[in-house]
Every structure is written in C-alpha cells, then in structure tokens.
Amino acid sequence: MGRNLRSEERLRPIDLARAHGLSTQAVRNYEEAGILPVAVRTTHGYRTYTPLHARALSAFLALVPGHGHRAAAAIMRAVNEGATEEAFRLLDESHAQLLEDRRTLRAVEDALLDLEPDTRPSPPSATFIGPLAHQLGVRSATLRKWERAGLVRPRRDPRTGYRVFDEADVRDARLAHQLRRGGHPLARIAPLIAQVRSAGGLQPLEAALTDWRARLSARGRAMLAGAAELEAYLRARG
Structure with a gap:
C-alpha cells in the first residue's frame, strides 16, 4: 500500500x-x-x-x-x-x-460540594505570598497578577506591608489555580470566585464546569x- x-x-x-x-x-x-x-x-x-x-x-x-x-x-x-x-x-x-485535566476538573467539582458562606473572622494564623505560591506550584508574580485581576484579595500587614492570605484567600487561590489549569481566562474566573465569596449561588460556576467538561470530552x-x-x-x- x-x-x-x-x-x-x-x-x-x-x-x-x-x-x-x-x-x-x-x-x-x-x-x-x-x-x-x-x-x-x-x-x-x-x-x-x-x-x-x-x-x-x-x-x-x-x-x-x-x-x-x-x-x-x-x-x-x-x-x-x-x-x-x-x-x-x-x-x-x-x-x-488529558487524564490529569479530568482529575483536576473532578477536584474542582468535589471542592465545590463543601462550599458554604464563610462569615467567620480571619484566623490569627496567616499565609504569606511565598509559601502559598510554593504550595500551589506557581510564582509569587502569578499571585500578584491574580490579585490585580480580583481573583484573590489578601490583606496587608500594617507593620510590614506584606500580603497576608487568610483561609478564604487560600481557598480562592486554589480555585483560581484549578480553573486556570482548565483553560479559563482570568476575566472569566474573577466573577466566578466573586460568586463563591458571596455564596449567592453556584449556577455561574456550574456553567463554567459544564463547558470545561464538554471541552475535555471534545478533546478526547x-x-x-x-x-x-x-x-x-x-x-x-x-
């Protein structure tokens, strides 16, 4: 032939x-x-x-x-x-x-099952930008970029001026990281995380995950x- x-x-x-x-x-x-x-x-x-x-x-x-x-x-x-x-x-x-991306999607879906409004005050313990970046496997510059885009909102230490990430900030950073891996641009992630913060409903996030799932299936x-x-x-x- x-x-x-x-x-x-x-x-x-x-x-x-x-x-x-x-x-x-x-x-x-x-x-x-x-x-x-x-x-x-x-x-x-x-x-x-x-x-x-x-x-x-x-x-x-x-x-x-x-x-x-x-x-x-x-x-x-x-x-x-x-x-x-x-x-x-x-x-x-x-x-x-592709398999890893499917696992990431499943991790995001599983994480959302436990999302509840967090009305507690920030815990006294805090995470700084360097350790959080290392934990996520990204650069500190990436977290600063996410902050400018509204994905994370760390407070500033009044004495040092350092960024301080509380428990909710870490959750937002993890979710942003997972959604970025799924191919979602920052402009689309910001409103989803804002919705999670307010706990006013997960419909926008569910729609994004549905789209992500469809794109993975199309890729397969x-x-x-x-x-x-x-x-x-x-x-x-x-």
Whole structure:
C-alpha cells in the first residue's frame, strides 16, 4: 500500500493546499517544519507531492485539535524521521495530560460540594505570598497578577506591608489555580470566585464546569479521530 501511494499521481502544492483548505505557503511551511515528508523536485526545481503527502497532511490536521499544534508537529516529525517510538511517547504524554485535566476538573467539582458562606473572622494564623505560591506550584508574580485581576484579595500587614492570605484567600487561590489549569481566562474566573465569596449561588460556576467538561470530552474525541488518521498514515508509509 505504501509503494502504491508513493508511485501514484503527482500533486502540485496548490492541489494539496486546496484539498485541505490551506494556502500553498502553509503547505511549504509544513514541509520545511518536517510535518510532511520532503517533496520531490522537478528538473526545474518545482515541488511535487504524492498521495502520501496528502495522507500526512490529513494526519497532522486531525491531530491538532486533540494534541495542539506543537505536539502534533512533533509527532509528525518523529514519524517522518522513522522514530515511531518517540511519536508514541508524545501521544502518551497528551493522553496523560488529558487524564490529569479530568482529575483536576473532578477536584474542582468535589471542592465545590463543601462550599458554604464563610462569615467567620480571619484566623490569627496567616499565609504569606511565598509559601502559598510554593504550595500551589506557581510564582509569587502569578499571585500578584491574580490579585490585580480580583481573583484573590489578601490583606496587608500594617507593620510590614506584606500580603497576608487568610483561609478564604487560600481557598480562592486554589480555585483560581484549578480553573486556570482548565483553560479559563482570568476575566472569566474573577466573577466566578466573586460568586463563591458571596455564596449567592453556584449556577455561574456550574456553567463554567459544564463547558470545561464538554471541552475535555471534545478533546478526547478529537484524539480518537487523530489516532485514526495517524494510523492510516503509518500504514501508508509501510
């Protein structure tokens, strides 16, 4: 099958581009990036492609929705270089990240089950920005950015001016961190956390989680579609 694909009709860059809704420059860029096998050149130096190149392009475009452009490109480069084990490892990494994102979503959902209005005064013990950043695995600058966006509202120590995070602030920071990992922008997270603070209802947050869950499912299905196209390309290569 691989020999037949390589020996069939030649395709011009414009043929490959039109069939996939791309520009000819994009096709050339994909070849130069190693996403496509190297094109055959005519005696005049013009690129010519084959159905094998078309199969490679279909595989790449199918991989992008589930794995992202960078990972999809790395997978195709590995395949075209004959490093199929490396391609499989990259695929496994994407699937592992999807599983981790599902676990994060479940953690957010579980955390929301116990959300109640917190009318207690701030406890005397406090957490400062450095230890909290270390606990979350982010930089202190990230927490300061979240503060500017309204995601966290630490008070200031009157003597030192240091930021002080009480129990509610830590909860907000954890929730912000989890939602950021889910791909939500700061502008969408801020009103959700404000809603949690006021405990006036969780409907906005539930809608965000529903959207997050739907995007994870779509990504998982896209991975299946990408795997089918990649397997077809691997078979075509022989």
